[in-house]
Amino acid sequence: MLSALELEALRLSLQVAAVAVACSLPVAIAVAWLLARGRFPGRVLLDTVVHLPLVLPPVVIGYFLLLLFGTRGPLGGWLAETFGLRLIFTRWGAALAAAVMAFPLMVRAIRLALESVDRGLEAAARTLGASRFDVFRSITLPLMLPGIVSGAIVAFAAALGDFGATITFVGNVQGETQTLSLAIYSLAQSPDGDAAALRLVVLSLVIAVAALAASEALARRVQRQLGRA
Amino acid sequence: MKASRLIIDTRVRLGPFEHRAELDLPLSGLTALFGASGAGKSTLVNLVAGLLRPDSGRIVVGDTVFFDSQRGVDLPVHRRELGVVFQDARLFPHLDVRDNLLYGWRRAGERTRSPVATLDSVVPLLGLEPLLDRKPHTLSGGERQRVAFGRALLAQPSLLLMDEPLASLDAARKAELLPCIERLRDEFGLPILYVSHSVDEVLRLATSLVLFDQGRVSAAGPLAEVLEHPAAAALSEAGALVFGRVESVAAGDEAGRIACDGFTLKVPALDLPEGSAVRVRIPAREVALSLQDPGPISISNRIEGVIERIEAPTHPQGPARVRVRVGSETVLAAAITPDSVRRLALEPGVRCWCLVKAVALDRSALALARGLAAYSTSTAPSGREPEAPGRR
Numbered sequence: 001m002l003s004a005l006e007l008e009a010l011r012l013s014l015q016v017a018a019v020a021v022a023c024s025l026p027v028a029i030a031v032a033w034l035l036a037r038g039r040f041p042g043r044v045l046l047d048t049v050v051h052l053p054l055v056l057p058p059v060v061i062g063y064f065l066l067l068l069f070g071t072r073g074p075l076g077g078w079l080a081e082t083f084g085l086r087l088i089f090t091r092w093g094a095a096l097a098a099a100v101m102a103f104p105l106m107v108r109a110i111r112l113a114l115e116s117v118d119r120g121l122e123a124a125a126r127t128l129g130a131s132r133f134d135v136f137r138s139i140t141l142p143l144m145l146p147g148i149v150s151g152a153i154v155a156f157a158a159a160l161g162d163f164g165a166t167i168t169f170v171g172n173v174q175g176e177t178q179t180l181s182l183a184i185y186s187l188a189q190s191p192d193g194d195a196a197a198l199r200l201v202v203l204s205l206v207i208a209v210a211a212l213a214a215s216e217a218l219a220r221r222v223q224r225q226l227g228r229a
Numbered sequence: 230m231k232a233s234r235l236i237i238d239t240r241v242r243l244g245p246f247e248h249r250a251e252l253d254l255p256l257s258g259l260t261a262l263f264g265a266s267g268a269g270k271s272t273l274v275n276l277v278a279g280l281l282r283p284d285s286g287r288i289v290v291g292d293t294v295f296f297d298s299q300r301g302v303d304l305p306v307h308r309r310e311l312g313v314v315f316q317d318a319r320l321f322p323h324l325d326v327r328d329n330l331l332y333g334w335r336r337a338g339e340r341t342r343s344p345v346a347t348l349d350s351v352v353p354l355l356g357l358e359p360l361l362d363r364k365p366h367t368l369s370g371g372e373r374q375r376v377a378f379g380r381a382l383l384a385q386p387s388l389l390l391m392d393e394p395l396a397s398l399d400a401a402r403k404a405e406l407l408p409c410i411e412r413l414r415d416e417f418g419l420p421i422l423y424v425s426h427s428v429d430e431v432l433r434l435a436t437s438l439v440l441f442d443q444g445r446v447s448a449a450g451p452l453a454e455v456l457e458h459p460a461a462a463a464l465s466e467a468g469a470l471v472f473g474r475v476e477s478v479a480a481g482d483e484a485g486r487i488a489c490d491g492f493t494l495k496v497p498a499l500d501l502p503e504g505s506a507v508r509v510r511i512p513a514r515e516v517a518l519s520l521q522d523p524g525p526i527s528i529s530n531r532i533e534g535v536i537e538r539i540e541a542p543t544h545p546q547g548p549a550r551v552r553v554r555v556g557s558e559t560v561l562a563a564a565i566t567p568d569s570v571r572r573l574a575l576e577p578g579v580r581c582w583c584l585v586k587a588v589a590l591d592r593s594a595l596a597l598a599r600g601l602a603a604y605s606t607s608t609a610p611s612g613r614e615p616e617a618p619g620r621r
Binding site for chain 1: 278308313336384
């Protein structure tokens with residue numbers, strides 16, 4: 001049904017998006033917590049930096065990543081030296097680009113969920129003998145779960161669809177960084193690629209609808225767990 | 230043995246207000262914190278619970294220093310070993326009733342070895358059996374609050390704080406929960422700090438009383454003593470509180486009888502065992518005055534006394550209040566029109582009869598005074614003890 005090339009692009013896209021979401025989720029929860037609850041001087045600055053990928057052109061973000069994580073960039077050089085990890089032109093780099101682009105969406109959803117958690121419940125848990133971390137683990141986190149789930153799914157969809165940052169940062173290497181969006185772009189550029197591009201467009205549509213349906217089902221299940229449905 | 234005490238001496242600034250609490254109370258029975266909304270009662274609960282940090286001062290509960298600004302002590306909330314019941318039950322929505330009940334128990338550690346309360350004792354006491362597997366959102370307001378009581382008890386607290394636990398419930402739910410609180414007070418022997426602005430609740434439950442006014446304590450001490458205080462007008466205006474002992478329960482057409490301070494009150498059906506110490510609230514509106522023994526009328530309580538004081542109406546259409554001393558420790562209040570005061574030429578020193586219909590003293594006017602009796606014998610001046618039947 002799907003050609004080897006199509007399968008490869010699909011598998012790569014899902015892999016990149018999954019790694020991007022899985023790795024950035026804990027960070028997003030921490031940042032959301034800092035933004036919602038933290039009282040420290042650099043809070044506004046942090047808020048701004050987190051939101052940059054939402055307001056800057058993706059190409060600019062890709063270029064920033066190139067400067068930071070390129071082989072001669074300050075972080076890229078360090079990663080290569082210490083872990084032998086090269087990001088540029090690799091799927092790990094694609095995952096990083098996707099994660100950065102999806103990060104603000106994830107943080108926003110999680111922060112909203114955190115802000116809607118009743119502080120009174122946390123106070124009640126404290127009086128029942130739970131330490132601050134225990135309260136977070138046993139009360140706050142479960143109550144935030146719907147927001148975390150929807151944040152992760154929105155981020156997954158955004159990661160799946162990123163184009164600008166990915167192509168700028170890691171290029172368009174077939175089998176390594178050529179995700180669905182990049183493959184569609186390449187096919188649309190070639191003279192007789194229209195039909196093949198259309199097949200991938202349909203595939204993207206199917207994935208999008210499936211992800212939406214899955215998120216709906218998951219969200220409803222979590223809401224039921226919390227007794228709000 | 231030195232009785233353990235609750236000592237609070239704190240200052241905290243809340244916006245334009247300064248909250249100043251200065252209290253030294255015995256750590257036993259149920260201490261009601263009474264005052265208008267915004268008078269600083271809930272602030273006191275938050276200070277004791279550790280949810281609000283005083284600017285300066287000291288909070289000591291029994292042997293444990295919760296807060297001492299001079300010595301730099303501020304015990305974290307979760308180590309204060311308290312049970313707190315909030316006005317909104319604050320059940321955890323993602324846990325079922327059983328896991329809510331056990332939340333504090335699972336974190337009480339060593340203290341569950343010699344528990345104050347266990348799941349097996351709390352569940353039947355509060356009637357929670359049918360609720361155990363349900364989620365909080367399926368419960369009614371009264372059920373939720375009962376679960377919250379149980380959850381607080383199971384945390385093995387050394388002090389129970391209740392912040393207007395009945396304020397958001399309708400009258401029927403209140404009537405259902407009041408006996409629950411009486412049982413908590415009497416059966417677990419836990420000291421309770423109880424915030425309320427309800428006269429009914431205070432007169433029914435309290436063994437000692439703290440009055441709050443504009444962020445300050447205006448009076449504190451054993452219930453009967455504080456009720457005499459001018460600051461307690463809001464409470465004593467509503468009527469008199471009489472202490473007595475059940476002499477006989479109603480049988481057939483016979484009324485129940487309660488032996489009080491030199492007189493006997495007849496009341497409708499009693500569901501309390503003979504000999505139990507009770508408090509009876511006699512609302513001023515239910516008391517009529519007669520200058521002679523009224524002869525054959527249906528009113529069955531006729532209590533002879535001498536007028537001690539007549540208080541003018543507090544507002545234009547209001548009644549005058551006549552205080553009549555009917556026993557060595559007991560003063561009843563009658564709310565009658567200023568016109569009646571003039572007609573009967575009532576004045577201090579005049580002998581009269583207080584008439585109270587037995588049906589006015591139904592179960593809602595009666596409360597067990599067991600906690601109070603225990604309190605009185607240990608700390609109150611002897612004259613305040615509830616009357617023993619033998620003294621009649």
